[in-house]
Amino acid sequence: xxxxxxxxxxxxxxxxxxxxxxxxxxxxxxxxxxxxxxxxxxxxxxxxxxxxxxxxxxxxxxxxxxxxxxxxxxxxxxx
Amino acid sequence: xxxxxxxxxxxxxxxxxxxxxxxxxxxxxxxxxxxxxxxxxxxxxxxxxxxxxxxxxxxxxxxxxxxxxxxxxxxxxxxxxxxxxxxxxxxxxxxxxxxxxxxxxxxxxxxxxxxxxxxxxxxxxxxxxxxxxxxxxxxxxxxxxxxxxxxxxxxxxxxxxxxxxxxxxxxxxxxxxxxxxxxxxxxxxxxxxxxxxxxxxxxxxxxxxxxxxxxxxxxxxxxxxxxxxxxxxxxxxxxxxxxxxxxxxxxxxxxxxxxxxxxxxxxxxxxxxxxxxxxxxxxxxxxxxxxxxxxxxxxxxxxxxxxxxxxxxxxxxxxxxxxxxxxxxxxxxxxxxxxxxxxxxxxxxxxxxxxxxxxxxxxxxxxxxxxxxxxxxxxxxxxxxxxxxxxxxxxxxxxxxxxxxxxxxxxxxxxxxxxxxxxxxxxxxxxxxxxxxxxxxxxxxxxxxxxxxxxxxxxxxxxxxxxxxxxxxxxxxxxxxxxxxxxxxxxxxxxxxxx
Numbered sequence: 001x002x003x004x005x006x007x008x009x010x011x012x013x014x015x016x017x018x019x020x021x022x023x024x025x026x027x028x029x030x031x032x033x034x035x036x037x038x039x040x041x042x043x044x045x046x047x048x049x050x051x052x053x054x055x056x057x058x059x060x061x062x063x064x065x066x067x068x069x070x071x072x073x074x075x076x077x078x079x
Numbered sequence: 080x081x082x083x084x085x086x087x088x089x090x091x092x093x094x095x096x097x098x099x100x101x102x103x104x105x106x107x108x109x110x111x112x113x114x115x116x117x118x119x120x121x122x123x124x125x126x127x128x129x130x131x132x133x134x135x136x137x138x139x140x141x142x143x144x145x146x147x148x149x150x151x152x153x154x155x156x157x158x159x160x161x162x163x164x165x166x167x168x169x170x171x172x173x174x175x176x177x178x179x180x181x182x183x184x185x186x187x188x189x190x191x192x193x194x195x196x197x198x199x200x201x202x203x204x205x206x207x208x209x210x211x212x213x214x215x216x217x218x219x220x221x222x223x224x225x226x227x228x229x230x231x232x233x234x235x236x237x238x239x240x241x242x243x244x245x246x247x248x249x250x251x252x253x254x255x256x257x258x259x260x261x262x263x264x265x266x267x268x269x270x271x272x273x274x275x276x277x278x279x280x281x282x283x284x285x286x287x288x289x290x291x292x293x294x295x296x297x298x299x300x301x302x303x304x305x306x307x308x309x310x311x312x313x314x315x316x317x318x319x320x321x322x323x324x325x326x327x328x329x330x331x332x333x334x335x336x337x338x339x340x341x342x343x344x345x346x347x348x349x350x351x352x353x354x355x356x357x358x359x360x361x362x363x364x365x366x367x368x369x370x371x372x373x374x375x376x377x378x379x380x381x382x383x384x385x386x387x388x389x390x391x392x393x394x395x396x397x398x399x400x401x402x403x404x405x406x407x408x409x410x411x412x413x414x415x416x417x418x419x420x421x422x423x424x425x426x427x428x429x430x431x432x433x434x435x436x437x438x439x440x441x442x443x444x445x446x447x448x449x450x451x452x453x454x455x456x457x458x459x460x461x462x463x464x465x466x467x468x469x470x471x472x473x474x475x476x477x478x479x480x481x482x483x484x485x486x487x488x489x490x491x492x493x494x495x496x497x498x499x500x501x502x503x504x505x506x507x508x509x510x511x512x513x514x515x516x517x518x519x520x521x522x523x524x525x526x527x528x529x530x531x532x533x534x535x536x537x538x539x540x541x542x543x544x545x546x547x548x549x550x551x552x553x554x555x556x557x558x559x560x561x562x563x564x565x566x567x568x569x570x571x572x573x574x575x576x577x578x
Contacts, residue, residue, distance in 0.1 A: 004299035012495040035471035067483040
């Protein structure tokens with residue numbers, strides 16, 4: 001069970017280090033997938049949940065609240 | 080009078096009312112889901128309220144916390160898992176009532192007396208805060224120094240558990256407040272050459288870390304606690320509540336008054352108010368033997384206390400800028416961001432904003448009656464929300480929220496570090512509230528101390544020269560000495576017992 005705590009912390013460290021290079025979308029997808037796997041969410045749900053949450057958060061913070069979330073590798077398709 | 084009508088105009092517009100409704104539902108959800116606390120709700124709302132005008136931003140936080148503190152009763156009564164720490168005090172009692180087939184009665188009592196407690200606290204807030212502000216206008220740096228000192232002292236002495244742990248927690252917070260160069264000498268302290276640390280720690284990432292990330296870590300580590308499915312349906316919860324009010328008027332009044340007072344003391348909030356009220360209710364009850372076996376009396380008194388404490392905590396926050404609990408510590412940060420700097424002058428310069436806050440308080444508590452009913456009816460579904468999906472989503476929200484404050488990844492790191500620290504502190508029974516208070520009030524304490532020393536030309540006696548400052552100083556020192564007195568009294572009582 002301590003292992004799960006380590007996953008949470010490791011995941012956050014990864015996020016802080018990677019988000020500027022890889023961008024919000026890719027980092028968030030990896031971040032959520034890792035946690036869902038660690039918390040034993042059913043396989044069928046992981047991809048749609050991770051994608052849905054990422055898009056929703058991006059929409060509310062980037063589009064509604066105008067927070068400049070980094071695009072990173074996806075700079076080319078930025079909107 | 081003109082200010083009051085202006086205040087009504089500020090609150091009763093579609094946007095603010097919409098925000099109130101949305102944050103009510105958010106608060107009820109957060110409160111009802113075990114592992115999500117009212118403080119966490121406030122911390123998560125900071126990035127959302129970032130671009131709002133001041134009144135909806137504050138309305139958002141007031142409603143969400145009021146609803147969350149009530150909603151914490153629901154899983155407490157139905158599953159014996161308190162939804163927020165504020166419901167922990169009477170959780171066993173409420174669950175015992177559910178097992179006796181009185182789920183409707185205890186849930187209804189939780190709701191009705193939460194509303195009464197909340198309205199009581201709000202009335203006290205609306206009447207005493209402006210009066211206190213008049214007095215506070217006469218305060219100089221000496222009085223403020225002692226007031227902050229007294230606040231920090233209360234935070235240590237009222238914290239649950241051993242005062243020594245509270246003191247360690249407070250010192251840690253004060254140490255954190257030293258970081259940066261925003262001190263009277265403008266000398267950079269503990270920055271380790273980091274540019275980001277020059278302006279000190281940002282409050283929001285620290286709060287999100289300590290109150291939200293720590294809970295996610297806690298969940299990850301102890302995930303095997305499954306929530307059992309609910310069997311029974313919940314019927315008419317309001318039946319018999321009028322009789323209860325007639326039966327226990329003293330308890331309702333005592334709980335509300337004590338809750339407001341404890342809320343107003345810095346460092347102690349709804350959870351401590353509920354614990355103390357429950358103990359007092361048992362102590363003065365005509366039937367103390369019934370407590371613990373499903374007796375509604377204690378639930379009524381402490382249920383009223385935790386909601387009134389929430390309003391009480393706003394009294395020192397608005398008048399002096401000294402937070403009454405962790406929630407108002409976060410709110411004060413938001414007030415500064417919105418240019419509504421707390422302090423007595425806000426009552427003169429922007430009275431319409433203050434009245435608007437009071438109106439929001441009343442509105443939130445009245446709205447709790449119908450929405451709380453809906454929440455209880457929906458409890459069966461809400462409690463089954465899969466927390467293994469919810470927690471990762473919250474964590475990503477925390478990350479984006481911490482990032483959004485300054486658009487910097489550094490703050491995400493700060494959030495992570497403080498999440499881990501708060502988790503370790505809680506696991507070892509160190510209270511978190513004193514750390515937050517130390518961090519929030521450290522700068523104020525130092526500024527007032529240095530200003531006073533300059534004014535007094537280095538004479539320490541000047542801290543007792545003004546009557547008000549002297550009185551506050553003496554009270555503070557008496558509180559410091561109280562453990563000595565108590566120990567002395569205990570020893571004398573033991574000695575006087577005949578052998």
